[in-house]
Amino acid sequence: xxxxxxxxxxxxxxxxxxxxxxxxxxxxxxxxxxxxxxxxxxxxxxxxxxxxxxxxxxxxxxxxxxxxxxxxxxxxxxxxxxxxxxxxxxxxxxxxxxxxxxxxxxxxxxxxxxxxxxxxxxxxxxxxxxxxxxxxxxxxxxxxxxxxxxxxxxxxxxxxxxxxxxxxxxxxxxxxxxxxxxxxxxxxxxxxxxxxxxxxxxxxxxxxxxxxxxxxxxxxxxxxxxxxxxxxxxxxxxxxxxxxxxxxxxxxxx
Amino acid sequence: xxxxxxxxxxxxxxxxxxxxxxxxxxxxxxxxxxxxxxxxxxxxxxxxxxxxxxxxxxxxxxxxxxxxxxxxxxxxxxxxxxxxxxxxxxxxxxxxxxxxxxxxxxxxxxxxxxxxxxxxxxxxxxxxxxxxxxxxxxxxxxxxxxxxxxxxxxxxxxxxxxxxxxxxxxxxxxxxxxxxxxxxxxxxxxxxxxxxxxxxxxxxxxxxxxxxxxxxxxxxxxxxxxxxxxxxxxxxxxxxxxxxxxxxxxxxxxxxxxxxxxxxxxxxxxxxxxxxxxxxxxxxxxxxxxxxxxxxxxxxxxxxxxxxxxxxxxxxxxxxxxxxxxxxxxxxxxxxxxxxxxxxxxxxxxxxxxxxxxxxxxxxxxxxxxxx
Numbered sequence: 001x002x003x004x005x006x007x008x009x010x011x012x013x014x015x016x017x018x019x020x021x022x023x024x025x026x027x028x029x030x031x032x033x034x035x036x037x038x039x040x041x042x043x044x045x046x047x048x049x050x051x052x053x054x055x056x057x058x059x060x061x062x063x064x065x066x067x068x069x070x071x072x073x074x075x076x077x078x079x080x081x082x083x084x085x086x087x088x089x090x091x092x093x094x095x096x097x098x099x100x101x102x103x104x105x106x107x108x109x110x111x112x113x114x115x116x117x118x119x120x121x122x123x124x125x126x127x128x129x130x131x132x133x134x135x136x137x138x139x140x141x142x143x144x145x146x147x148x149x150x151x152x153x154x155x156x157x158x159x160x161x162x163x164x165x166x167x168x169x170x171x172x173x174x175x176x177x178x179x180x181x182x183x184x185x186x187x188x189x190x191x192x193x194x195x196x197x198x199x200x201x202x203x204x205x206x207x208x209x210x211x212x213x214x215x216x217x218x219x220x221x222x223x224x225x226x227x228x229x230x231x232x233x234x235x236x237x238x239x240x241x242x243x244x245x246x247x248x249x250x251x252x253x254x
Numbered sequence: 255x256x257x258x259x260x261x262x263x264x265x266x267x268x269x270x271x272x273x274x275x276x277x278x279x280x281x282x283x284x285x286x287x288x289x290x291x292x293x294x295x296x297x298x299x300x301x302x303x304x305x306x307x308x309x310x311x312x313x314x315x316x317x318x319x320x321x322x323x324x325x326x327x328x329x330x331x332x333x334x335x336x337x338x339x340x341x342x343x344x345x346x347x348x349x350x351x352x353x354x355x356x357x358x359x360x361x362x363x364x365x366x367x368x369x370x371x372x373x374x375x376x377x378x379x380x381x382x383x384x385x386x387x388x389x390x391x392x393x394x395x396x397x398x399x400x401x402x403x404x405x406x407x408x409x410x411x412x413x414x415x416x417x418x419x420x421x422x423x424x425x426x427x428x429x430x431x432x433x434x435x436x437x438x439x440x441x442x443x444x445x446x447x448x449x450x451x452x453x454x455x456x457x458x459x460x461x462x463x464x465x466x467x468x469x470x471x472x473x474x475x476x477x478x479x480x481x482x483x484x485x486x487x488x489x490x491x492x493x494x495x496x497x498x499x500x501x502x503x504x505x506x507x508x509x510x511x512x513x514x515x516x517x518x519x520x521x522x523x524x525x526x527x528x529x530x531x532x533x534x535x536x537x538x539x540x541x542x543x544x545x546x547x548x549x550x551x552x553x554x555x556x557x558x559x560x561x562x563x564x565x566x567x568x569x570x571x572x573x574x575x576x577x578x579x580x581x582x583x584x585x586x587x588x589x590x591x592x593x594x595x596x597x598x599x600x601x602x603x604x605x606x607x608x609x610x611x612x613x614x615x616x617x618x619x620x621x622x623x624x625x626x
Contacts, residue, residue, distance in 0.1 A: 050488060051488075052484065052488070071487065072484075072487040072488050072490075073487050073488075073489075073490045073491055073492045073493070076487075076488060076489060076490030077490050081488075082488050084485065084488075088482050088484065088485040088488075089481075089482075089485070090477065090478050090481035090482060090485065090486075091481060091482075092481055093474075093477055093478075093481060097474060097477075100474060101474050101475065101477075101478045101486070101489055101491070102489055104471065104474070104475055104478075104489055104490050104491050105489070105490030105491075107471055109470060109471045109472070110472070111467070111472055111499065111503075113470075114466050114467055114470030114471065114472055114473075115462075115463055115466045115467065117466060121470070124471075125470070125471070128471075164489070168489065168490060
């Protein structure tokens, strides 16, 4: 069962081919890794998947539906949640508010309901608050939930971002270098958290530089280099692929 | 815990009743102690507060810097001026031989809707702009509206140009004209008192709506856009619609205030809607405390009242000291205003009365940063 299917995706920035003919698919319940040297186009592909960039060519299918030039909020509504490589929290809002904003796509209250303070709105608000609190506990945020996001430590901010993405009840959770800047213990905790997320039935797409984490965690891995997919498969295959080795180590393979 | 909670509600309720009582006797106190002229100034201050609260939705919540906000005040004012005055008889003598004289209760919602619609119209082309660029474009829009009002006296005399529209009908509700002294429940209420209560109702409405929205899903989405627009859209927030909603809500509040202004003053002209007015309203928001309703009210009150206070104190003081007027109070006003603005931005960058969260944020900045 394919959740996400990309075929022939291309993206150009001026004269630069950031992505050329990239095709891949992610199955439901998989942890799918995306690796590659710096500048290989990982984040570009990630931004295409989450709607921040519109691909110039290719087909984009998610959850059995085809999307053309879909905006981020449309894809978010369809069930793609993401975190950012350089953390993008709502810095001057509390941790709880951050997660509650993540509930936006799964809640409905509009202007009139809010002004009238209708019963439906109050119930939804309470459910939203409770769920947000639960998620903060799930990702292990120990500070008070009223702490401003910008006053959390780096590791806590990373986890808050994941809680915020989980609040969207996504089908696909896309994590952009979640372990960047983490120490060994924090990375280990992160690994457990991601496995827990998968066990809860959420498909995970992971970009990571920490090859050990990727290899230990992912079911399948794709390798990008110069905007092209050069390898794909289970971690052990990919690790021994001569093209991958040459891309990473610069060995003249051919 | 429930006891403490109940005590909190009780305390808040008591405070609310106290506030209501103060506001109810305020016009009599001002009239009795300071005189009727001052009550008129307080009435105008209420209009400014409504404007500041409306702009606070756009700037404070959604973080969209709008420098042309006074245009919506103008739309509301001209809306009432045209539909409740003999003026249109000049342009269309056959159609409206006596001008148009619609009821205030019909014009007000229409003006709010029209201003809201203008908000969307002016907001739509600016959706991709941020910060300084947005400010420049909105500034342009504000000026366009004013210049339109200034020049729409030919070929068809719609707005009477720079002379403005006069003889606007006073506001009357259910046959009760607010321009005359009325006796209600045995209490004699002069016109300025009546207008005060009317403005109080609408200011209260704007406060109420702002408060409810601030604590709702919509308010959170606005704040998310203010904090980080890209992250907000990745959360599934339709940034286009929510920005337009903020523009519309803010503009509607400006339109209501403009309608009341036209009815109260009986005369409108383009010079009431200059860029300086937009800047003043923005200063009220920033000075008081962006995004904090009570701060914005304080800012509006201060900036509306202080110039009058100066006007009433500087001239007699100079007369007494030097026997003649050396500095015009108007130029002194701008000098003092500039100094005040600089001081506030230096020592209280979040405003005179910032919200609790903002205050926490400023104080926590001083703590050493924890690193993971």
